[in-house]
Amino acid sequence: xxxxxxxxxxxxxxxxxxxxxxxxxxxxxxxxxxxxxxxxxxxxxxxxxxxxxxxxxxxxxxxxxxxxxxxxxxxxxxxxxxxxxxxxxxxxxxxxxxxxxxxxxxxxxxxxxxxxxxxxxxxxxxxxxxxxxxxxxxxxxxxxxxxxxxxxxxxxxxxxxxxxxxxxxxxxxxxxxxxxxxxxxxxxxxxxxxxxxxxxxxxxxxxxxxxxxxxxxxxxxxxxxxxxxxxxxxxxxxxxxxxxxxxxxxxxxxxxxxxxxxxxxxxxxxxxxxxxxxxxxxxxxxxxxxxxxxxxxxxxxxxxxxxxxxxxxxxxxxxxxxxxxxxxxxxxxxxxxxxxxxxxxxxxxxxxxxxxxxxxxxxxxxxxxxxxxxxxxxxxxxxxxxxxxxxxxxxxxxxxxxxxxxxxxxxxxxxxxxxxxxxxxxxxxxxxxxxxxxxxxxxxxxxxxxxxxxxxxxxxxxxxxxxxxxxxxxxxxxxxxxxxxxxxxxxxxxxxxxxxxx
Numbered sequence: 001x002x003x004x005x006x007x008x009x010x011x012x013x014x015x016x017x018x019x020x021x022x023x024x025x026x027x028x029x030x031x032x033x034x035x036x037x038x039x040x041x042x043x044x045x046x047x048x049x050x051x052x053x054x055x056x057x058x059x060x061x062x063x064x065x066x067x068x069x070x071x072x073x074x075x076x077x078x079x080x081x082x083x084x085x086x087x088x089x090x091x092x093x094x095x096x097x098x099x100x101x102x103x104x105x106x107x108x109x110x111x112x113x114x115x116x117x118x119x120x121x122x123x124x125x126x127x128x129x130x131x132x133x134x135x136x137x138x139x140x141x142x143x144x145x146x147x148x149x150x151x152x153x154x155x156x157x158x159x160x161x162x163x164x165x166x167x168x169x170x171x172x173x174x175x176x177x178x179x180x181x182x183x184x185x186x187x188x189x190x191x192x193x194x195x196x197x198x199x200x201x202x203x204x205x206x207x208x209x210x211x212x213x214x215x216x217x218x219x220x221x222x223x224x225x226x227x228x229x230x231x232x233x234x235x236x237x238x239x240x241x242x243x244x245x246x247x248x249x250x251x252x253x254x255x256x257x258x259x260x261x262x263x264x265x266x267x268x269x270x271x272x273x274x275x276x277x278x279x280x281x282x283x284x285x286x287x288x289x290x291x292x293x294x295x296x297x298x299x300x301x302x303x304x305x306x307x308x309x310x311x312x313x314x315x316x317x318x319x320x321x322x323x324x325x326x327x328x329x330x331x332x333x334x335x336x337x338x339x340x341x342x343x344x345x346x347x348x349x350x351x352x353x354x355x356x357x358x359x360x361x362x363x364x365x366x367x368x369x370x371x372x373x374x375x376x377x378x379x380x381x382x383x384x385x386x387x388x389x390x391x392x393x394x395x396x397x398x399x400x401x402x403x404x405x406x407x408x409x410x411x412x413x414x415x416x417x418x419x420x421x422x423x424x425x426x427x428x429x430x431x432x433x434x435x436x437x438x439x440x441x442x443x444x445x446x447x448x449x450x451x452x453x454x455x456x457x458x459x460x461x462x463x464x465x466x467x468x469x470x471x472x473x474x475x476x477x478x479x480x481x482x483x484x485x486x487x488x489x490x491x492x493x494x495x496x497x498x499x500x501x502x
Contacts, residue, residue: 003297004304006051009280011199012149012171015115017054017080019274020299022047023203023283024057024064026230035063040288041071047286048077050296056174056201056283058084058120059101065108067288072110081109082201084120084153085138093130098137102146117141118151118174124334124345126159127427129402135168136403142169151201154330157188158419158461164196165411166401175329177202177279179211179250179272179315180241180322183329190277199280202273206284208234210247211269216255220244229341230285236339237332242323253318257311263301270302272315327465335465358433362387370431372424374400385428392432392492396445397421398484407483414451414485418444418458421488429492437466438492444474445487452476455486468499 006018022044027035044067047053057064068081085101105114119134141147151172152160163170173193177184181204184190193200206212208230224232238247251265258268273282284299286292307315325332325339332339361368371377372384385394399409399420410416426436446455452474463469470490479487 003050004300006300006303007274008051009199011116011280013197015080015149017281018052019281020052020270020302021054021056021082021201021281021283022052022286024055024061024067024286024288026285026287027057027062027064027067028060035067035288037063037067037070039290040067041074043286043288043290043292044068044071044079045075045077046293047296048079050300052296052299053078054080054082054281055286056082058086058118059105060086065105069108069110080115081111082116082118082151083109083114084118085134086120087130087134089124091130093133095137095140098134099141102138102141106146113145114147116149116151116172117147118153118172120153125430126423127430129423129427132166132402132409135163136405139168154333156328156330157192158328158416158458160189160198161192161196161413162410162416162419164192164198165413165416166406166409167411170196170198172199172201172280173329174201174203174283176204176237176332177273177276177282177329178205178207178237179254179269179319180207180247181237181325182319182322183325183327184278185276186324187328189329193278198278200278201281201283202276202279203283204234204237205270205273205282206266207237210234210238211251211254212265213255216251216265217248233339233341236337236343237325240323240325240337240339242321246321246323249321250315250318253314257307257314260311261305263305264298266298267301267305268307268311270299271305271307274302275307331465354431355433358387358431362389362433365389368432370428372428384424385432387432387434390494392429392434392438392490392494394425394428394490394492396443396487396489397424397428398479398481398487400424408481412485413454414446414448415454415458417484417486418455418488419462421486422459422462425488425490429490434492434494435466436462437468438494438496439463439468439470439490440493440496441471441491442473443489444472445477445479446474447476447479447485449476451485459488 006020008016009019010016065083083105117138138150142150149171152170153174155173160173175184221227254265254268258265270282273279338345358368368387369383370385377383382395385392399417401409409420429435
């Protein structure tokens with residue numbers, strides 16, 4: 001029996017890949033604790049032989065990079081390997097750290113250049129500009145030839161656009177996307193990617209296995225601890241998308257469509273995602289075990305069917321019972337509800353000694369001044385923000401770049417500059433014990449009146465993310481520095497968390 005040939009596409013303008021990528025996260029533990037290298041390389045050879053010759057992994061996916069290296073050395077079959085760098089949250093921003101990470105990946109995989117190096121910071125806080133430094137270092141390594149293309153993971157549309165407009169050559173964004181996780185098309189992600197030629201690598205398309213015949217008509221799992229990491233994680237997605245009953249309705253509709261086409265539920269669910277705008281490929285989990293080839297035919301079946309208009313209409317009708325998963329792509333790692341295996345990312349939000357010092361000073365009634373190390377602050381006699389009691393006042397802020405190679409964050413886009421400015425303001429608020437949600441007034445100055453709508457939309461999006469609407473004034477005026485299109489100052493009152501809208 002001949003298997004369907006996978007469709008192929010090109011990312012970054014030069015790398016040809018199948019539209020189904022083998023994801024090796026199951027080698028990271030939580031699924032398999034031991035990897036037999038000889039068995040794994042044979043499984044890789046089988047996948048390559050049927051056209052599934054692209055593999056996606058990360059530096060923390062157990063032995064995944066080493067398995068790639070073993071197959072590269074021992075087999076004549078060629079493959080394309082994507083990996084990710086997930087830097088430790090240690091505040092280090094040096095080029096050496098990035099270079100060491102890339103060199104380690106190359107050594108493990110036995111390659112001279114990484115086809116696609118994806119920064120997997122998860123960017124817990126966009127207020128921390130470490131991710132900008134890390135991307136800058138990857139860009140340098142790309143120029144040196146150690147990296148062919150740069151990708152990101154779980155970056156929201158606003159910050160993906162910010163990076164592109166700042167001059168970073170982003171080839172891919174890896175985000176969750178499925179029949180119940182529609183954030184990339186319900187929001188701006190698809191349009192931003194289409195406009196800028198960024199390919200979406202979609203993971204979670206089968207919800208960790210929930211989109212299968214096994215779960216039709218079954219009760220909701222009651223003991224998450226009895227589930228593997230993926231099933232725990234995507235049960236949270238199902239809850240966020242409207243619950244088990246709404247999910248079951250979608251599953252039953254997909255089952256009926258699968259029966260009509262003579263394929264599995266997984267094939268229909270995969271085909272659905274492949275047909276979405278900006279999706280270059282789906283990432284399907286592979287354990288590279290002795291029996292992994294038994295899933296190959298089922299996976300490839302997604303390339304044997306086409307969903308009719310009637311099929312799509314039935315799916316759309318079933319989706320009406322779903323709720324929108326909160327936020328944008330990747331927000332599951334940044335703000336509640338945290339849709340991860342653990343459901344708790346509080347370890348990324350620890351209090352530093354400086355945070356404790358600020359809290360103590362505020363309690364003692366001290367005036368607290370936060371400097372952002374701008375060269376102009378001591379010259380002009382001002383600071384980025386001042387806190388007195390529970391009031392914080394933030395100076396007029398522009399999209400100053402922390403990188404000498406980039407004069408202004410956001411480039412010539414007023415919308416992206418606004419996002420960068422609000423990140424800087426949010427950083428100042430955090431340093432003084434508050435957050436963007438504490439802001440009660442903003443004043444916006446723009447250079448060009450035609451930028452009013454885009455700046456306003458960026459401002460509206462940022463404050464929608466934190467659930468408040470500050471008082472606001474927007475004026476058109478001259479700004480110092482021809483590259484700056486927008487300047488914002490802000491005032492905040494700490495301690496008012498609940499909102500009454502009348």
